[in-house]
Amino acid sequence: MTTTERTAASFFLPSDEPLGLITADGAPVADAALEMPADDVLLRLHRAMVSGRRFDAQATALTKQGRLAVYPSARGQEAGEIGSILALRPQDWLFPTYRDSMAVVARGVDPVEVLTLLRGDWHCGYDPYRANVAPQCTPLATNTLHAVGFAHAAKTKGEDTVALVLLGDGATSEGDTHEALNFAAVWQSPVVFLVQNNGYAISVPLSKQTAAPSLAHKGVGYGMPSVLVDGNDAAAVHAVVEQAVARAAAGGGPTLIEALTYRIESHTNADDATRYRDRAEVEAWLTRDPIARLERYLTDRGLLDDVAREEIAVRAEAEAASLRERMNVDTVLDPADLFRHVYAEPTAALRRQAEDFTAELSFGAEE
């Protein structure tokens, strides 16, 4: 295990202003402290964000049709969700939260499998080992420790794997976040912590969550390089995550990134955001839309035209239609699944319960 070297606090300090590459108007940032991703990366980011937003809208629509029990929208957070995922290498792992369905889809998991959890059919619909995505985590901040453990194991085994963990601003107040930051820094684990500061933890604004100058500042006390980035700027998020992944992979340890963004929709479809924030605030953030911004930049640079935009929209629409179609079937659940996968082999008591239950079901069927 590496002994952590003590370094001057200033080395770890985030900048006062969020790092950015593209302004809200779609102009390149003058004197940017980051390197602009290549054109093809920007185009991929744009396409994936359009798809992501369409997926998100489709999932919201599915709640209205009663197909999903609940859906926490990530609309407005596309830059954080997609910018980070596209910066990962195939062998890297994602440790997402309930909010991050868009990121999980961008990582390559079938959207139907992603929504299995929210449809209420099973607590995780995909095999984590297929796309290197841990099950979406509902208890806040607990995934931070799983990511650190996973990354630590990778390092111990000599594997070149970095774990990206996503969490919200509210989750930074949980004890597990602090334990995870500390473990990761002491162990110099290859982990990237990406806090999507979307302003609210359900109804509670950031000012009631923390007194720190920024959430990125929290890394300093643990001895971890910390970055504050414009979370609505996909190019900037991609650049900082890519940098952090590269540093982690090279043995440089963990990074804490705060992406400053905003949750456009309510916390979930079941929440009413008008009770705790005003329309003006939402509208101000709408002018900083991550997709419009990148689109403008790409268009100004001649990399995107109406034809391409149309093609991207059509494709996103087709993906949504396929999702809608596949979600619009009544799933048939096997009640015997209740007793499966509790232990490697069912215990005697579980076998008895399953037998009684099967008898109960067949009795019910006879009546």
Added chain:
Amino acid sequence: MTATLESTSDASAEPDTVTMAGALNRALADALAEDERVLVFGEDVGTLGGVFRVTDGLAARFGETRVFDTPLAESGIVGTAIGMAMNGLRPVVEMQFDAFAYPAFEQITSHLAKLRNRTRGAVELPIVIRIPYGGGIGGVEHHCDSSEVYYTHTAGLRVVTPASPADAYALLRQAIDSPDPVIFLEPKRRYWEKETARLDHRSSTLDRAVVRRPGTDVTLISYGGALGTTLEAAAAAEEEGYSAEVIDLRSLAPFDLETVAASVRRTGRAVVVHEASRFCGYGAEVAAQLSETCFHYLEAPVLRVGGFDIPYPAPNLEKHHLPNVDRVLDAIERLQWDDATPLAGGGA
């Protein structure tokens, strides 16, 4: 991921005199030697060898990558163990004392117990959480809790507790081999008890209870720290004319109903003895299962002897709280013996 059951190279073929702490240490050493994926970590488990010395010498022998001290954070220890197990390792972690495992409760109940189920078996978490538990050693506050039912109530966990050195060795080896997470409760008042036995991890199975003392009149069911008292009580009962069978549960989850019920059907009477508080304690589950499955064989209600329903008392009062021989004997007496049964008919 397959369990490595084949080698018992370091297990002694010859009987050996060993304490429970020593047997646990041997089990960890053998598991570390046999399987590269096994890791031991926690608070003070490295250089110090653990506050009870269960990990003594392991860091020196296996190196800091395999046996190491973590930052002081229980949720962190269990949470990172989960991530490590997801990535192919087999962590064996130590919680320093029973009540200090509570900060990790969230990781244990919400994730450790559930990830296999959530992922339809894709994520396997072969993790052992060793927790020194229970009283009887004059420990101060937060060092004496009997926390077993918090874990046994949680589906997806196995919960075991040895009561002898040989069993400690066998159970810990099997717990480490288990594909399921195991809460391994070590009765600290038995750490220094010696036994001459052959340490062999295939000598028993993880989920079976064993009859420690055969008898015909009453079945005494116990485990962990209280087993010693129960055996003493059985010996004393013999002098009073009752032949008591003593069952050591070893595995609290799953519960070995088969072994227990077979005994109770023979004896017709049962007392569960444990040091945890009685209300909603483990004895309540045993009593309920016995009344459901053995009602027509029972001559009397199943009785429970447990600690009082109080926070664990200060050390100078703990002797009043912990079940003692007299309380167990009292319970045996209270089983409403039919004049004909205990002495004449039942007493073999």
